Amino acid sequence: MSNGLQVIPSVRVLRTIYHCPHGQRCSAGDYNSACYDCRRNRRTHQNSSNPLGGAVTRMKPQPFDYVAPETLDGALDLLAQVGDDAVIVAGGQSLVPILNLRLARPELVIDLRRVTELARFEICEKGLRAGAMANVLEVEEHPDIHLVPGLHNALRQIAHPQIRSRTTIGGSVAHADPAAELPALLVALDGDIVLQSKIRGERTVSADDFFTGPMMTVREPDELLISVCFPAHPGPVAVLEVAKRPGDFAMVGAVVGYAIADGVISNPSITLFGVAGRPVRMASAETALRGAIPDTDSFLAATELVREEVDPRADAYASSEYRRQVAATLVGRALISLS
């Protein structure tokens, strides 16, 4: 029965139809990029000489040796032997992406996961001392954490829970990311860092001397970060940051603390992170606040000084001027929130 439409003879494209071994039509040859089985076979075939059993071995990091020493001495021995060509993995939440992107190409990866003596978290004479392998999620729930004002606040802003479950305090400090919370908190609280090498033994470095630039510290290649001390600030400490999403690296962050003695401000501490290669103390604002009456006028004067003193970096995420504005606003907000 005609439906009224004229049947136009179709133009035949003269093209041979091929089939892959799995019965799927394809345009050429016996390999069909649209067929799952073809793709899998090719991968397996390509790697058939692979002693690992024919699995896909397209690896992201470059080859390296891996050792997980059982003791601190074992780790220090290894570092003394290999030094420059080794990287130390604590939680790995920053190091593994760096390895994946081949920004680091170490000969040896030393994993500290078995060195349980580094996972301590305890009260020390100045405040709290965290071993290098102390886990952020566990420290966060530690009953003594509130002995150091600001520590809990800082830890909660590190990345996402799924990442915090592996993040270590020592790893974050040794990595020295300019936008990270813990290095800034250490600088703000005048904390210190204990390093140890097999040959030269132990030394203690103040946080201010420890961080030298973006991802750069005074740690020598044969040294291991053993522990960090977070001194207790006499007053409350606020840690505020602005990031694109919660858990992202901060574009700008501020650690602000002060105490009140006899009606005036004492021990003011203002540290910014994400604005320079390392956490920076705002010395002029701190001087202005010391001995001032904690009111809106003195807070406003301090934020103005921060605006003048800070010289932020610019990158793809934020301009220097934007960071300057945010830094001043965050310091102002923190000062008011503490009053």
Added chain:
Amino acid sequence: MKKHRIRLTVNGDESEVTVESRMLLSDLIRHQLKLTGTHVGCEQGVCGACTVIIDGRPQRSCLMLAVQVDGSTVETVEGVADGCIEHVTQVALHEQHGLQCGFCTPGIVMSLVAAGRSGMDAATAKRQVLDGHLCRCTGYVNIRAAIDAAWETVDGEPGSNNPDSGR
């Protein structure tokens, strides 16, 4: 030392595999153990698609070397359902249309299972768990609805499998 023989328990099955030092856990799971339910997105810990539960904690499998899980217990999305009975979070995500392309879903399911086991309430789960997962389809509204539904189904404990909550 470039290759290691490791033992691990994956979804209740003990296995012993040989891995290169540089192999990531996500690659071990997907390519060697053939458990392709765990997805790999950004491979730098941002997207959350590769989240698996290691020794009871949700962690990014792309940010771990396979050798690091020697002796650990790993749970992937394949082990969440009880036979053909889906886990309450899976049922809720399905019924509330909490996914479209589904790429991010295995990671979200694993994080939610761990959150449920830890006794987290629905409001905290919605805020904290979803922090660590990128979903480009749903706009999160339906995922949040699914979390509410899942928590309601088991009265605040979606960590254990509840056959009565099946469809």
